[in-house]
Amino acid sequence: MSPILQGIITIVLGVGGCVTYFYASNLILDKVIFPPKGSDPGRNINRANAVRPWLFLFPAIFALGLYLAYPVVGSAWRSLFDRDGAQFIGLGNYEKLAADPTFRQAVFNNFLWVLVVPAAATFFGLMAAQLTDRIKWGNIAKSLIFMPMAISFVGASLIWKFVYANNPQIGLINAIRDYFQLQPIDPLQIPFWNNFFLMVILVWIQTGFAMVILSAALRGIPEETIEAAVLDGANPFQLFFKIKVPQIMPTIVVVWTTITILVLKVFDIVYATTGGNFGTQILPSYMMQYMFRDDGRATAVAFVIMIIVLPVMIWNIIQARKETR
Amino acid sequence: MADLKLENVAKSYGEVQVLKDIDLDIKAGELIVFVGPSGCGKSTLLRMIAGLEKITGGTLEIDGVRMNDVPPANRGIAMVFQSYALYPHMTVRDNMAFALKIAKMPQAEIDAAVEKAARMLQLEPYLDRLPKALSGGQRQRVAIGRAIVRDPKVYLFDEPLSNLDAALRVATRIEIAQLKEAMPERTMIYVTHDQVEAMTLASRIVVLANKGIAQVGTPLELYEKPQNEFVAQFIGSPSMNLFPGEVVETGATTVVKLDRGGVARSSVPTQPADKGLKVNIGVRPEDFVPAEGVEPIYTGRVDIVEALGEVTLLYFEAEGERDPIIAKLPGIHHDRRHSEIGLTADPSKVHLFANGQSLLYR
CATH class of the missing domain: 2.40.50.140 (Nucleic acid-binding proteins)
Structure with missing residues (x-):
C-alpha cells in the first residue's frame, strides 16, 4: 500500500473514530442512561449535563494517562530492578550512579549547561529582539537568527563540528588560527572549556526562539509608557532596562524556564559531537550510553532528570499562567 | 513662568500635511485648551510641543529659547497622557519618583517632592500600591502627580479625562481647575474634544480645523463673537x-x-x-x-x-x-x-x- 493511501486511511479512521466516539457516547448518555423522561425528566437532563464534560475529557485523560502517567510510574518501578529486569535491587541503581564519577561529571556539566545556555540564549534573544526592531533590515536579520530553529540538533551539531574541525581546510576556528600562523587545535578536546563550545551550538539554536517570543512581548508594551519615560528623561539604556525589560519580565521568565527544560533533555548535541568523551558527558547522553545495555540504570538516570526538571516545570507553568491572566 | 511661542509651525508625514501655519503666543500662567474635531491634529500639535513628534516646519520657542531640536526631557515640560501611561511594574511612589531618580536628585528631595504631590492629590494612602490596584480616577491622579513632582514650566494634558466615567470626569475636571489655581504661574496646555472641559477650564481656547487655527480667544469670545462659521457651529451645543x-x-x-x-x-x-x-x-x-x-x-x-x-x-x-x-x-x-x-x-x-x-x- 502506498504511504499516501496509508496516511489518508489513518486520517479518515482517526477523525471518523473521534466523531463516532463523541456522537455515540453523547447519544447513549442522552437516550439510554439519563433519558429526559420518566418521573423527573429535568433531573435526568441535569445529571446528563453533569456527566457530559467527562465524555469530552476522557480521551485526553486516557491518552495522557497511558503515555505520561503510566511511563512515569513504570520507569520509577523499573529503575528498582537490575539490568534485565529480573531481580529487584531496591535503590541499587541509584547507589551505583552516585558512586560513578562519570555520572557526577554529567551532573556537574548539566548544571553548567542549565546555568549558561538559558541565560545566554535569553540574553542574546532579548538583544536581537530589541536591536532588530530598530533597523530597516531587521526582519531579514530576524529570519536569519531564527533559521537555526529549523535545523535538527544533530544537523546543527554536524555544522558546528565543521566549524570546530581540527583542520584549517575545514574548520573555521583553525582557518582563522592558521591565518595568524598558529597551530591547529581541536576545541572539542580542550578539557572543561569544550563544554562551552558545545553549549554554543544550543545557544545558536535557541536564540531565535527567545528572540521571536521576546520581540512580540516588546511590541506589546504600551507605547505611552515609553513616551512617558522619554519625557521623564530616560536615556535609551534606562528605557530598555528600567521600563521595557521589567514590563516583559514574565515573558522572559517563561522563555528562560522553557529553554532550561529543553537543556535538561538535549542529548543529541553531545552524542553527535563528542559522544560524551573528553569530559563532556551530560545526563541525557549518559542515559543513552546505558540504554539497551543496562535498562535499570538508564531508567534511574531518566528518573533523576525528571526530578531535576520538575521544579523548573512547575515554576514555568505558574509564570505562564500569571502572564495569560 | 514660561511663555510659549509657535511660529509658522507645520507638520507633515511625508507628503501628507497635517498642520500648517500655526502661529500662537501663549503667555505664562495661561491654561490653553486645544479643541477641534477628531483628526484635526490637536494631539499632534501637543506632541510636537512635548517633543514626541518632530516639528517639520516653523519654530517652537519656550521662554525665548528655540526648542525644535531640544530633547523632550530638557524642554521643561511634563505631560499627562490619555491612557495615564503609568509604569505598571512600579509602585505609585516609584512612578512619581522616576523622573527625579533619572535626574539624580538626592533621595531626601525626591521623597519630599513625592510626599508633597501625594498630599496635594490625596494619594498618600496609595503610595506603595501598584497601578493595577488603583481605580481609573486614582491612576489619573498618579499621572498628574508624576507631572507635578517634576515641577515643569509647562504642563501638557492630552485628553486626560476621556477614559473616566461621567461623574469622575466632572470631579477630576474640578481638581484640574483647582490645581491650576494652586499654581497660577504655571502654563498649561490641554487637549480635549469635550466642549464643556474647554469652556470651563480654558483661559483661552484654540480651535483647530483644516490643518490650521480657526480662532483663538477666551471661551466667551468664541461663543459670542465667532470669527467664522466653523467656530460658530463648533462651540455651543446644540450648534448654531x-x-x-x-x-x-x-x-x-x-x-x-x-x-x-x-x-x-x-x-x-x-x-x-x-x-x-x-x-x-x-x-x-x-x-x-x-x-x-x-x-x-x-x-x-x-x-x-x-x-x-x-x-x-x-x-x-x-x-x-x-x-x-x-x-x-x-x-x-x-x-x-x-x-x-x-x-x-x-x-x-x-x-x-x-x-x-x-x-x-x-
Missing part, C-alpha cells in the same frame, strides 16, 4: 443654526432677507456697498424666542420635542437642510409638537457670515 440670505438694508443694524422667507435684523454693522451681499445669518438655538408681533426669522413645524426640564429643545422639519433647525426655549413646551411656530432673536444675537467669515471681524 445658519440661514442663507441677502443683505437688503445696511447701517448700524443690518437687515437680511432670508432665502426661505423671513427677515433677520442683526446689530452687526454693514457698509452701503454691502447691499445685495450673499450672507449666512447665524442664530444659536438658545437665542431664539417665539416671534410675537414681529416678522419671524424662521417659521416651521415642530418635528421633535426634547423636554429637558429647565429647557425644551424643538427640532424643526427641515426640507433640504443639512442639519435640522433647533430652538432651545426655557421652560417646558412639550405640547408644541407638530404646531407651527415663528421664531425671532434679538439683533445683538444674530451673527452674519459672508464666505464663511464673520462680518464682525473684517
